[in-house]
Amino acid sequence: MRILYGIQGTGNGHMTRATQIIDELQKKSVIVDVIFSGCGKDKFYDPSIISPVGFYKGFTFSIKKGGIQIFHTAKNLSVGQFARDVLSFDASGYDLVITDFEPVASMIAKKNKIPSIGIAHQYAFLHDVPMDRSNFIAHMIIKHFAPADYTIGMHWHHFNQPIVPPVIPTCFKASNVTDEKLILVYLPFEDKDHVRAFLKPFSRFTFAVYGGTRKMSEIKEDNVIWHPFSKTTFYDDLAACSGVICNAGFELPAEAIFLGKKILVKPLKGQFEQVSNAMALEILNSGMVMNSLDKNKLNLWLSQSSKIKREYPNVAGRISQWVLNGNWSDTKQLISKTWN
Template identity: 40%
Template sequence: MKILFGVQGTGNGHISRSRELVRKLREDGHDVDVIISGRKAEELKEVEIFEPFRVMKGMTLVSHKGKMSYIDTMIQLDLARLMADVALLDTAGTELVITDFDPVTSMAARVRNIPSMGFGHQYAFGYDIPLAQGNILAKFILMNFAPARYNAGLHWHHFNQPIFPPVIPPSLYEKNAKLVIKGKVLVYLPFEEIEDITVLMTPFDQFEFYIYGKVSEDRDDGHLHFRTYSRSGFLDDLLECDGVVCNAGFELPGEALHLGKKLLLRPLDGQIEQESNALAMEELGYGMAMHDLDGAVLADWLQLPCREPLRFAKSVDFIAEWIGSGHWEELPKYAAASWSGNSSH
């Protein structure tokens, strides 16, 4: 099958999960052409698996100091460029468009009446799952940023809906996992300023914090260890840590739950997806949330034990089988099968 696959380049979660599905689809013999939008080509890291791929401007959501800025999001929106990219996109022979929250391929599928499939966490919100109140604009953007005809939504729990488990990197299924180091904490708060994170973590010197974010080079400052982005280094630290402090995105919390790490989420203010994720995390009893960089909440969380691993099934295998079947109306059957192999659910 000839597939056009669109990836939202903003944040590493979309790239991480799409990397695995693109690999699986190509292994299954499909011809997959990839578009990445929302981030400049020179800012993309570890995307070799997608080659050959094209980069387009698309649209992205803008935030400042841990808070969504809808005004700046609208200011940076180049609608003329978006429409031009859609018009110039070659879809000849395309039998299916898959979009991981990429508006360019989503719009091209609608304009040209090509079957489309949404892949990712955002597409779970079309079903009955925990949803934060938010504002009308935030909900509209979530549901209409990159819509599709069929949806392979992902979540940490099925909520008795036709959605799939998170996509976990293959290396995190290996039996020879690293020994967990008690008191080692992985910190990934990309929407926060490093100075603010430093102030939050400095008093807790009995713990070792490995902080990934806006730093130019790796450096150690006592119990604070600042790291530039490296997928392999990040996964090594994730395997070794006993807890994760991160924004309330989807991919990293899913990996942490898979491995049995305790979780403290800081949702991006005004971003309804992250606020809903924090709500779901607490409702499920899987972790804690803080709505600002709160030292008192961090202190309580640091004393908690680790949790039992959830050990999610390899969801891309079930999703790729569903895609390849051509029977896309049979989504519930494939979604249910993806959870049945997981005794934790």
């Protein structure tokens, strides 16, 4: 079996999830070719698992100072280039297309009449899960951004809907010792000076801040440590810390919930998925939400204790077996196995 796998290159959550699923497929002798969109060729990936056959612009949001810039997003859309990328791709020999909410692969599948499966958190919003129902346009974009013949949505809780738990990386385990004074921070879309001013007053804690490039050097400013991008040290700090401060994406909060870490999120303004995720965290009592870099909220959150760990199974392994079974219209057994 040969699969074309499209990965959305914005953020690291899509990469983390897709890498686990691709690894499981390859263990079952499946050939998987990967295309990226929304990132450059310098995107960090594991070359022992990921085999890129193309990097495309796709469609992405312009973000500045913690919010989506609607004008710049519209201005930077390259519909013509998107169409050329889809039309020029040689899709011969592929039995299936999987899209992790990646639009180029989705349209390649449609153009070439190849069966397609969407596997991502965003597909959970096709069901009755907590969401920002006031943002109707954004909800419609979610529905049509990367359509697929069959979809598997993911969330932290099932909400009595036909969705599966998150994919948790197999490369890390909970630390036996938690450093109550260590806080992991991942706010890549926020202004660095604002983040510094937000954290520095809380001198009793050490804040390990990630979001920079691999080329930058580690910088220590009193209680704030700015780290270059490193998967190894990031996961080490995630395992050892007592809490995580991040935007309201999906994968990092999922990992924090799995490890029993307290969570403080700041959803990106105007971003449907993040606003909806923040709502879900509050409903599940799994995290605290701030709409700005609020020192009062941070002070309250720092005084709270850690959360109870929530176990998730090897979802990537079960999804890969479901893909190979070929009965993609039937998700009942997959869903029941992953939540039980």
